Every structure is written in C-alpha cells, then in structure tokens.
Amino acid sequence: DVKVTQSSRYLVKRTGEKVFLECVQDMDHENMFWYRQDPGLGLRLIYFSYDVKMKEKGDIPEGYSVSREKKERFSLILESASTNQTSMYLCASSAGRTGGGTGELFFGEGSRLTVL
Amino acid sequence: GQQVMQIPQYQHVQEGEDFTTYCNSSTTLSNIQWYKQRPGGHPVFLIQLVKSGEVKKQKRLTFQFGEAKKNSSLHITATQTTDVGTYFCAGKRSGTYKYIFGTGTRLKVLA
Numbered sequence: 128d129v130k131v132t133q134s135s136r137y138l139v140k141r142t143g144e145k146v147f148l149e150c151v152q153d154m155d156h157e158n159m160f161w162y163r164q165d166p167g168l169g170l171r172l173i174y175f176s177y178d179v180k181m182k183e184k185g186d187i188p189e190g191y192s193v194s195r196e197k198k199e200r201f202s203l204i205l206e207s208a209s210t211n212q213t214s215m216y217l218c219a220s221s222a223g224r225t226g227g228g229t230g231e232l233f234f235g236e237g238s239r240l241t242v243l
Numbered sequence: 244g245q246q247v248m249q250i251p252q253y254q255h256v257q258e259g260e261d262f263t264t265y266c267n268s269s270t271t272l273s274n275i276q277w278y279k280q281r282p283g284g285h286p287v288f289l290i291q292l293v294k295s296g297e298v299k300k301q302k303r304l305t306f307q308f309g310e311a312k313k314n315s316s317l318h319i320t321a322t323q324t325t326d327v328g329t330y331f332c333a334g335k336r337s338g339t340y341k342y343i344f345g346t347g348t349r350l351k352v353l354a
Contacts, residue, residue, distance in 0.1 A: 231288035
C-alpha cells in the first residue's frame, strides 16, 4: 500500500522558533510537494521538488524553505515561525513522467502547526 | 499567477438530492484532477481528465472537462451521507509539475 508519512500530526511552537516538518514516501516518486491548507483558501502550494536536490517555489514560498537530499524525503523548514504560519501542512508525492501512473497526488495525513 | 476558483464554497443537501461543484481556471489546463477530503482526513484522488470535452463516470459521480480546458465540474446524483466531505479540483498547466488546487466545495448531506 502506498504511503506518505509526515513526522508529526500536531506541533505547537513559539514565535521565532525554527520548525522542521518531515515527509517520507515509500513509492519511489520523483515529485514531492508541500501545501498548506486554510479554511476558505483551499490548498496552496508552498514548494515542490521534481528530483533530488531540485526545488521550485510554489505560490506562497515566503517564510519557508525546503530540502530534498534523498529521493524519499522532503523537508519543509520555517526559519523563524510566525503566528500567520499556523496552519495544516500537507505533503504529497507523485510519480514523474518516467514513473508512469496518472500523476495523481498521494497525500500524507497532515501536520497541524500552531505558532503561539 | 494561475488561479483556480471553485463554487459554491458550501453546499447543504438533503440525502437523495443531486449536487454539483464547478471549477474555473484563469488559464488553459493540460489536465485536471478531482480529490475528496473527508472530515479530519487528507485529500484522496478521485479522477483525472485530460481531453477537451471529456466526460467520465464513477457510479453516481460524473466528471466533465470543458471544451476550452479551463473549467470542469463534478456532479453527484442522489447524494448519500457517505458523500460528505470537501471536494477539490486541481489543475495543471502543460510544461509544469505544479498542481494548483481550487478553493474546495464543502458538502454536507442531511439524512
């Protein structure tokens, strides 16, 4: 069964703290994504990666950075957390062009981050 | 930048009534996907549409992709309580890996 695992379901951090959100997929997918989900705004793309060490900005990259040192792992980093980054963070992966499939996104369970 | 809007934002229906959500993109899409997110869950893939004017069915669900590949709809016939959740469309432009999600339609079915 395909699996995308996010390291923490719930986190509470203080303003200014550095926050790491980890995501691991076991499907050998090339593409990995970080979205944040807020009521009324749907899912907004923060960053994505189409290969190891490759990354591209999504629609709302400000205040975030990412790291993809290994194919199966994609990390989201908040260098200095702020209260407006309180949100649900969803990681997803999909097969690349060479991986076949429909290109569907497989999502993790989500990480709910609260910044106080 | 590319935007994908969905309407309505919320819909309450009586069980057995039909339901439709509409998705509109500001740019032409190469394909569009639909996802369902149950309350407390994560989005789960339902279907992908690729061709202009394409129509696909999954039991009581009918998906359409517009002729201009800028809009799409999901229609549920005779809703059931198991249909409760938020439905998202996600559009992709050619030459990019990015999927831009719509704002979602939250469906509540009253028994």
